[in-house]
Amino acid sequence: MDLGEFQIPGNSDPNQKTSHLSLDIGGSLIKLVYFSTNDGDDDDDDELGRSGKESVGVSNGNRSFPVLKGRLHFSKFETRKINDCLDFIQTQRLHIGGCQRLGALPIEKTIIKATGGGAYKYADLFKEKLGICLDKEDEMDCLVAGANFLLKAVHQEAFTYLDGKKEFVQIDHNDLYPYLLVNIGSGVSMIKVEGDGKFERVSGTNVGGGTFWGLGRLLTKCKSFDELLELSHQGNNRVIDMLVGDIYGGTDYSKVGLSSTTIASSFGKAISDKKELQDYQPEDIARSLLRMISNNIGQIAYLNALRFGLKRIFFGGFFIRGHAYTMDTIAVAVDFWSKGEAKAMFLRHEGFLGALGAFMSYEKHGLDDSMIHHLTQKFPMSSLVGDKICSPLNGELNDNESIECSVYAS
Amino acid sequence: MDLGEFQIPGNSDPNQKTSHLSLDIGGCQRLGALPIEKTIIKATGGGAYKYADLFKEKLGICLDKEDEMDCLVAGANFLLKAVHQEAFTYLDGKKEFVQIDHNDLYPYLLVNIGSGVSMIKVEGDGKFERVSGTNVGGGTFWGLGRLLTKCKSFDELLELSHQGNNRVIDMLVGDIYGGTDYSKVGLSSTTIASSFGKAISDKKELQDYQPEDIARSLLRMISNNIGQIAYLNALRFGLKRIFFGGFFIRGHAYTMDTIAVAVDFWSKGEAKAMFLRHEGFLGALGAFMSYEKHGLDDSMIHHLTQKFPMSSLVGDKICSPLNGELNDNESIECSVYAS
Numbered sequence: 001m002d003l004g005e006f007q008i009p010g011n012s013d014p015n016q017k018t019s020h021l022s023l024d025i026g027g028s029l030i031k032l033v034y035f036s037t038n039d040g041d042d043d044d045d046d047e048l049g050r051s052g053k054e055s056v057g058v059s060n061g062n063r064s065f066p067v068l069k070g071r072l073h074f075s076k077f078e079t080r081k082i083n084d085c086l087d088f089i090q091t092q093r094l095h096i097g098g099c100q101r102l103g104a105l106p107i108e109k110t111i112i113k114a115t116g117g118g119a120y121k122y123a124d125l126f127k128e129k130l131g132i133c134l135d136k137e138d139e140m141d142c143l144v145a146g147a148n149f150l151l152k153a154v155h156q157e158a159f160t161y162l163d164g165k166k167e168f169v170q171i172d173h174n175d176l177y178p179y180l181l182v183n184i185g186s187g188v189s190m191i192k193v194e195g196d197g198k199f200e201r202v203s204g205t206n207v208g209g210g211t212f213w214g215l216g217r218l219l220t221k222c223k224s225f226d227e228l229l230e231l232s233h234q235g236n237n238r239v240i241d242m243l244v245g246d247i248y249g250g251t252d253y254s255k256v257g258l259s260s261t262t263i264a265s266s267f268g269k270a271i272s273d274k275k276e277l278q279d280y281q282p283e284d285i286a287r288s289l290l291r292m293i294s295n296n297i298g299q300i301a302y303l304n305a306l307r308f309g310l311k312r313i314f315f316g317g318f319f320i321r322g323h324a325y326t327m328d329t330i331a332v333a334v335d336f337w338s339k340g341e342a343k344a345m346f347l348r349h350e351g352f353l354g355a356l357g358a359f360m361s362y363e364k365h366g367l368d369d370s371m372i373h374h375l376t377q378k379f380p381m382s383s384l385v386g387d388k389i390c391s392p393l394n395g396e397l398n399d400n401e402s403i404e405c406s407v408y409a410s
Numbered sequence: 411m412d413l414g415e416f417q418i419p420g421n422s423d424p425n426q427k428t429s430h431l432s433l434d435i436g437g438c439q440r441l442g443a444l445p446i447e448k449t450i451i452k453a454t455g456g457g458a459y460k461y462a463d464l465f466k467e468k469l470g471i472c473l474d475k476e477d478e479m480d481c482l483v484a485g486a487n488f489l490l491k492a493v494h495q496e497a498f499t500y501l502d503g504k505k506e507f508v509q510i511d512h513n514d515l516y517p518y519l520l521v522n523i524g525s526g527v528s529m530i531k532v533e534g535d536g537k538f539e540r541v542s543g544t545n546v547g548g549g550t551f552w553g554l555g556r557l558l559t560k561c562k563s564f565d566e567l568l569e570l571s572h573q574g575n576n577r578v579i580d581m582l583v584g585d586i587y588g589g590t591d592y593s594k595v596g597l598s599s600t601t602i603a604s605s606f607g608k609a610i611s612d613k614k615e616l617q618d619y620q621p622e623d624i625a626r627s628l629l630r631m632i633s634n635n636i637g638q639i640a641y642l643n644a645l646r647f648g649l650k651r652i653f654f655g656g657f658f659i660r661g662h663a664y665t666m667d668t669i670a671v672a673v674d675f676w677s678k679g680e681a682k683a684m685f686l687r688h689e690g691f692l693g694a695l696g697a698f699m700s701y702e703k704h705g706l707d708d709s710m711i712h713h714l715t716q717k718f719p720m721s722s723l724v725g726d727k728i729c730s731p732l733n734g735e736l737n738d739n740e741s742i743e744c745s746v747y748a749s
Contacts, residue, residue, distance in 0.1 A: 011420070117586030118586070186603060206604055210581050211604055211609075214606030218413050218606070225610075247457070247460070250460075266546055266550045267557070268549030271552045277560075295545065300638065303643070358592070
C-alpha cells in the first residue's frame with residue numbers, strides 16, 4: 001500500500017515528514033484513518049516517491065499543489081490492545097512518507113495527528129516504540145470537523161432509520177447548521193454545531209457504550225462488544241424489564257399515554273428472589289441492557305435538541321454499528337418523545353469522526369474546500385444488504401467503507 | 411394508634427364504610443360489631459387494578475381506585491403545605507429544611523422515583539401534567555444490583571454502597587486522558603466518562619469485583635442519570651424547584667448528594683433539588699386525601715400538627731422501616747372529620 005508524501009507547505013525540513021495517517025485514541029477504541037494511493041503505482045514512482053497518479057492540481061496563488069489520488073481507509077483496534085495497533089502501523093508503514101520507503105536516511109521525527117484522550121496518555125509509548133511524535137488535536141474540534149466533512153463531502157453518509165427502513169438523507173450544504181452531534185463512545189458527548197469550527201459541547205452522559213459493554217460483560221460473560229450485540233438479537237426484554245402492564249395488571253395507563261408494553265422499569269423484574277443471575281438467558285439480559293442504554297441516550301439527546309431548538313440529531317461513535325434494534329430504539333425515543341420535532345440520523349462512518357477531523361487538521365493551509373471537490377465516494381449498494389454495516393476490528397480492511405479521494409502533496 | 415372512623419357525608423348505608431387505608435381499618439369492627447359486607451378502601455398505583463380481586467377475596471375489601479398521578483400530586487401538595495419541615499435540601503453533606511411559602515409553591519417539578527420514574531409539572535391543586543419519566547429507576551437499581559451482587563434487599567444494596575469506591579469500575583475522564591482534566595470542555599479528571607467502563611477489561615470477571623464497588627457505581631449511575639433528566643425537564647419548563655419523592659432515596663447521603671449535584675451543577679444553579687421526609691408515601695397520602703371530597707380540605711389542614719423530634723435527624727439516614735413497622739418519628743399527629 002503506497003502512501004503519497006504529504007507535507008504542510010512551508011516546512012522545509014526534510015527530516016520532518018507528516019504522513020497520511022491520523023489517530024483517535026479513545027477510552028475503549030483506537031480509530032485510524034489513513035490515505036493510500038491506488039495499488040500498483042509503485043513502478044511509476046519517481047525518485048521522490050511520487051506516484052504516476054500525481055498531477056499538478058490546484059494553485060492557491062503562491063504555489064501549485066500536486067494531487068495524489070487514492071483512498072482514505074478506516075481501521076480500528078481496542079485501546080487495551082494498543083501494541084497490536086502499533087504493530088499494524090509499523091508493518092503497513094503507515095507512518096512513513098514516500099521518501100523513507102526508498103531507503104533514504106531514517107526519519108527522526110515523524111509527526112502524526114492524534115486526538116482523543118489517548119493522544120496524551122500514550123504519547124510516550126508512540127515515541128518509544130515507533131519514534132512517532134503525536135501532534136495532539138482537540139477531541140471536540142475533531143469530532144465536529146469530521147462530522148461536517150462527512151456530511152458535506154461524502155455521498156450518502158447520513159441516513160434515517162424508521163420502521164425498519166434505512167433512508168439516506170440528502171444534505172443541503174446551505175441548511176446543514178445548526179445540528180446536534182451525539183457521539184456515543186465509551187461515554188457520550190453532545191455537541192451543538194453551528195458552523196465550521198463553531199460549536200459547543202452542551203451535554204453528555206456517562207451511560208454510554210462503555211456502560212453497555214462493561215455491564216454486559218459482567219452479566220453475560222461476553223468476550224466482546226459485537227458478541228453482546230449478537231446476543232441481543234435473540235433476546236426478549238419483557239422477561240427482565242417491568243412493563244407498565246406488569247404494574248397495572250395487563251392494561252395501559254392510558255391517562256398519561258403509557259401503553260401496557262412501555263417499559264416502566266428496566267431490569268425491574270430482576271428483583272425477584274425466585275431467580276438468580278444464572279437463571280436468566282444472556283440474550284434477554286443483553287436485549288434489556290441495549291434497550292435501556294439506547295433509550296436513555298435517545299431521551300437525553302432529544303431533551304437537548306429541544307432545549308436548543310435543534311431539529312436534527314446526528315449520531316456518531318461506535319455504539320450503533322448499524323444494529324437495527326439500537327437504531328430503532330434511538331430513533332423512536334427521539335422522534336416520538338420530541339413529538340416529531342427532532343429527527344435521529346445515523347452516519348456510515350460513525351466511529352471515525354474524530355480520526356477524520358484529525359486527518360483534516362493536516363490541511364491547515366486553506367485548501368479544504370478544494371480538497372472536498374476531489375472526493376468521490378465509491379459506495380456499492382451491496383453493503384446495505386442486511387441490517388448491519390460491518391465495521392471490522394483489529395486491522396481488517398473493508399474496502400466498501402473506504403473513500404476515494406485525493407490529497408494535496410507538496 | 412387509634413384511628414377515628416371516617417365516612418363520606420351523605421352516605422347513609424351503615425354497611426358501607428370508608429376507612430383509613432394507609433394506617434388501619436375502621437374502629438367499628440374492632441368493637442365486635444357485625445361484619446361489614448362492603449368495606450371500601452381508597453387505593454392508587456397499578457396494583458389497585460392488578461390486585462383488586464385479591465383484596466376482595468381475602469379481606470372483602472373493595473378497592474376504590476384513584477389515579478396515580480392525581481394522588482402523587484395531591485400527596486405532595488398536602489405535605490408541602492401542611493407538614494412542618496417536610497422538604498429539605500442536601501448540599502455539602504448538610505440537610506437544611508426549606509420553608510415553603512404557600513403563595514409561592516407553584517409551579518414545581520415533582521420527580522417520583524419508584525420502580526420507574528415519573529416527572530410531573532405541578533401548577534396548582536389538581537393542576538398538573540406528567541411531562542416526562544424514565545425507565546431507569548429504583549427497580550433498575552434493585553434489579554441490576556441483585557443480579558450483580560446477590561444482595562437480598564434494596565437496603566442491603568444501599569448499605570453495601572457505603573463502603574464502595576466507584577473509581578474501580580467507572581472509567582473516569584482521567585483514565586482516558588492519562589491523568590489530566592479535559593479542561594477545555596469543563597470535565598475534570600475525576601468526572602465519570604463512562605459508568606462501568608472499566609468492567610470491559612478481560613482481566614477480571616464479575617466475581618473479581620467487590621460488591622461494594624459495584625453497588626456504588628450502580629447507585630451513582632442511576633442517581634446521576636435521574637438528576638440529569640430531572641434538570642433537563644426543569645430547564646425545559648422553566649421550573650426552579652424539583653421535589654423528589656418515592657422510596658429510592660431513603661435519606662441516603664450519597665444518593666442525595668449525587669442528585670443534588672447533578673441538578674444544581676448542570677443547571678448552573680437555575681434549579682434546586684429538594685427531598686421529602688415522607689417521600690415514598692405521596693401516592694398513599696393523596697389517596698387518603700381523596701376521601702375528603704366534600705370540601706373540607708382546607709379545614710383539615712389546619713388541624714395538622716407535626717410531631718417531629720429533632721433526634722431523627724441524627725446521622726445521615728432517615729429510617730423508613732419496611733413491612734409494617736411503625737416509626738413514630740415519622741407519624742403525623744392530626745385529626746380527621748367523622749360523621
